[in-house]
Amino acid sequence: MTAPALTESEREAALALGDDALILSHRLAEWAGHAPVLEEEVALANLALDLLGQARALLSLAGDEDELAFRRDARDFRNLQLVEQPNGDFAHTVVRQLFHATWQELLYAQLAAGGGPFAAIAAHAAPETRYHRDHAVTWTLRLGDGTAESHARTGRAVRALWRFTGELFEPVPGLAGTDPGGLRAAWTERVTETLRAATLPVPEAPPPPTAWSAGGGRRGIHTEPFGRLLAEMQHLHRSHPGAAW
Amino acid sequence: MVTRLAALAGAVPDPELPMVTLADLGVLRSVRRGHEEGPVVVELAPTWLGCPAVETMAEDIRRTLRAHGVPEVTVRTVLDPPWRTDDITxxxxxxxxxxxxxxxxxxxxxxxxxPAPPVPCPRCGSTDTTVLSRFSGTLCRALRRCAACREPFDHMKER
Incomplete structure (x- = not known):
């Protein structure tokens, strides 16, 4: 791929979006061998691989993909705190997917229309993100409007992950032409519609950027489980520098 | 000459779906050569962004063209415009x-x-088929089942 020259803030944005995709891909890959049914085993691996493809394209805009993925420490990662949250039970993973895929589909549509350095990648990944949301919505409906147990677990996941959603709408300086306010309104509408249809309680709208909420991932501030994720993701490469297939 | 090279590159089979060629899939965007005997540049569109077959496709194109006397082949991946399933011939x-x-x-x-048009079963032709999963053995496929002949089958999903 021919990489356009990026400004410093665009490079930060490439890291932000690339790290989101990389870290969520890693979390989803952790399901390998543990998914509730065989079809989901395959589905979660597919979602992870789509995201890994995005991560490679985006990180390659910012530098050497392997160097960036395996040789940076936690404070140098720019991903959202949402995507680094542990998988929890299947409902927890589904709700994390719902929040992220809904946001990513809307953001990529804006980026694809904006014509900047991320337009081609966003346009290419857009149909993939649409399948990801479709997967998350289908399962949210099935679990939320399912048994008392699945309803309770999905509601618990919504409450636990909601505090990480404010960060989705913090402006990223290198993503010129995107509209965080419009993104927030459209995201809230779509997620609310899905949660209602799934008979789940809808929390209040995500906290405005001026109020306190969990966040800071874009500045390299991460939650405690992130260090353990990195240790697992990076240890092979760091133990055997330069190893190749 | 370039037409012949394009035909050679286009005839390379897809590594995961060897029944179709790269030309059938519509992933071969261009084959260019600045001058006779010079290096050849091939532009290849990835199907799904994470599809690991892209690297194998590039290697297969390089190997094929080298075997036909082209010493220097560069394969570039191009994202714009994105590949669509409508590009399949x-x-x-x-x-x-x-x-x-x-x-x-x-x-x-x-x-x-x-509302969706039906996906006919590739075995018996029945349109009475349902989705089992939108994800299957490769990124580009979904898993379906035919209610008439009861066989599961893969469906290359639209994008």
Whole structure:
């Protein structure tokens, strides 16, 4: 791929979006061998691989993909705190997917229309993100409007992950032409519609950027489980520098 | 000369779906050569961004052209415009169906709650088929089942 020259803030944005995709891909890959049914085993691996493809394209805009993925420490990662949250039970993973895929589909549509350095990648990944949301919505409906147990677990996941959603709408300086306010309104509408249809309680709208909420991932501030994720993701490469297939 | 090289590159089989060629899939964007005997530049569109077959495709193109006397081949991946399943040729669709993979429907993705044209079973032709999972053995396929002949089958999903 021919990489356009990026400004410093665009490079930060490439890291932000690339790290989101990389870290969520890693979390989803952790399901390998543990998914509730065989079809989901395959589905979660597919979602992870789509995201890994995005991560490679985006990180390659910012530098050497392997160097960036395996040789940076936690404070140098720019991903959202949402995507680094542990998988929890299947409902927890589904709700994390719902929040992220809904946001990513809307953001990529804006980026694809904006014509900047991320337009081609966003346009290419857009149909993939649409399948990801479709997967998350289908399962949210099935679990939320399912048994008392699945309803309770999905509601618990919504409450636990909601505090990480404010960060989705913090402006990223290198993503010129995107509209965080419009993104927030459209995201809230779509997620609310899905949660209602799934008979789940809808929390209040995500906290405005001026109020306190969990966040800071874009500045390299991460939650405690992130260090353990990195240790697992990076240890092979760091133990055997330069190893190749 | 370049036409011949394009035909050679286009005849390379897809590494994961060897019943179709790169030309059938519509992933070969261009084959260029600045001057006779010079280096050749091939532009290749990835199907799904994470598809690991892209690297194998590039290597297969390089190997094929080298075997036909081109010493220097560069394969570049191009994202713009994005590959769509509508880029698959009629011949490609026919070959997929013959191999038991339902070809993608024209017009792009179809999602839950939207009216969708049926996906006929590639074995018996029945339109009474349902989605088992939108994800299957490769990124580009979904898993379906035919209610008439009871066989599961893969469907190349639209994008």
């Amino acid at each position: 009629a011949e490609g669709r026919r070959k997929l169906a013959a191999a038991g993979i339902a070809p993608p429907r024209a017009g792009g993705p179809v999602f839950v709650g939207l």
